[in-house]
Amino acid sequence: MRLSAFFLPTLKETPTEAQIVSHRLMLRAGMIRQTSAGIYAWLPLGLRVLKKIEQIVREEQNRAGAQELLMPTIQSADLWRESGRYDDYGKEMLRITDRHDREMLFGPTNEEMITDIFRAFVRSYRQLPLNLYHIQWKFRDEIRPRFGVMRGREFLMKDAYSFDIDPAGARRSYQAMFLAYLRTFARMGLKAIPMRADTGPIGGDLSHEFIILAETGESGVFCQKEWLDLDVLADAPDYNEDLQPFFDKATGIYAATDEKHDAATCPIPADELVSARGIEVGHIFYFGTKYSKPMNAVVAGPNGDPVLVEMGSYGIGVSRLMGAIIEASHDDNGIIWPDSVAPFNVGLINLKPGDADSDRVSAELYDTLQAAGVDVLYDDRDERPGVKFADMDLIGVPWQLVVGPRGIKNGVVELKRRATGERVELPADAAIAKLTA
């Protein structure tokens, strides 16, 4: 992509409404535009990152055996009356009436709808286990939306729903998602700590929140110091192995949100405990027959008798993750994207457009890298070098490749790593080799 043609409305000044760094940087980097309280339009740069995050989530869900489908954003109130949640959910649910005065709602979650789909088609325990997920926009009419996409009213969520014939199977499904979540967040360069959590309105008896430690986090959390530099995935099992030992080990290291934590009964001595703030990026639940029972989701068991299915649900805040990643990875100059979610792999800076050599070398690098499958943002604008460096730092592209007359004269270009600031001068061929390795 040539920057001269890319819609990238960066801001020099920070809009006053943005209080936390991820919100400020997303606005300044031209990634989002607020359209109402807690509702955002995703501009091209922001959408690129959102898609990258979404794709990692998708790959790890698929790897864990879940299958993607897509349910609508608008649901019928009748389904929610079946589960009893239409009245329970309260004002957070956006209720809508259509032209025939039918009661509809913009879905805040999809347990009812997926259960309805399940019961319509699944008849036998032999079709289980089953895990279905989608990545879809949700709406929760938050009392006070804030922090940009971290607490929006409309947000993109991956929600998965597992169906099993018995509690043992359901626990295995839960453990598979538990592992998938750890893998997912690790791929984004995040350390997410699973913490015992309240089940809230979703209900159930087993639940973990996955929390990124960050000063601006909304949740108070406590965890054993061991978590801080632990690579929990170091000996992670395959999905076809018994997941119980891994699960036991990971959940054996103490971590709890302040709702669950009680200093009086905490088994960990105070000097081994870390008190911190965190951002919740995922939440998983095992809730048994909470929905299958009122909605009569049954299958034939091995002996032919109907059995209520055991269910769990598993959510990842996809749009929130973008804010969380920025909170975890930025500096005074802007965002530092992990390679896995970066909107572009390489920012190519032509220091002197109009200079024949600079234009030629830049164009060659651009074409070669693109042909090798590297996503390049080519800054060919007629701007001062300082503007280009500042913009490229701001939007956080992992590698900057700098081409200018001075370097060309010496047969070199400059390669800069955004994360470390480390710069090396090297021949163009060597730069290409390094970036396509």
Next chain:
RNA sequence: CGGGGCGUAGCGCAGUCUGGUAGCGCGCCAGUUUUGGGUACUGGAGGCCCCCGGUUCGAAUCCGGGCGCCCCGACCA
């Protein structure tokens, strides 16, 4: 939902108290200059001063009502 605050050019703001030509910085456009970390100069474009009503010769400014947004607290991916 309680408390606080804001709405004036794309962004950041001044002007409102004390009514009288709508301003500043950045950005944008044109030109000149400059060229290795947000350059300088000259010229220019851009405004339902949130909306409706009232007071007044005259309202961004005063009064009434509404809408929107932000911040702080109790709830949530």
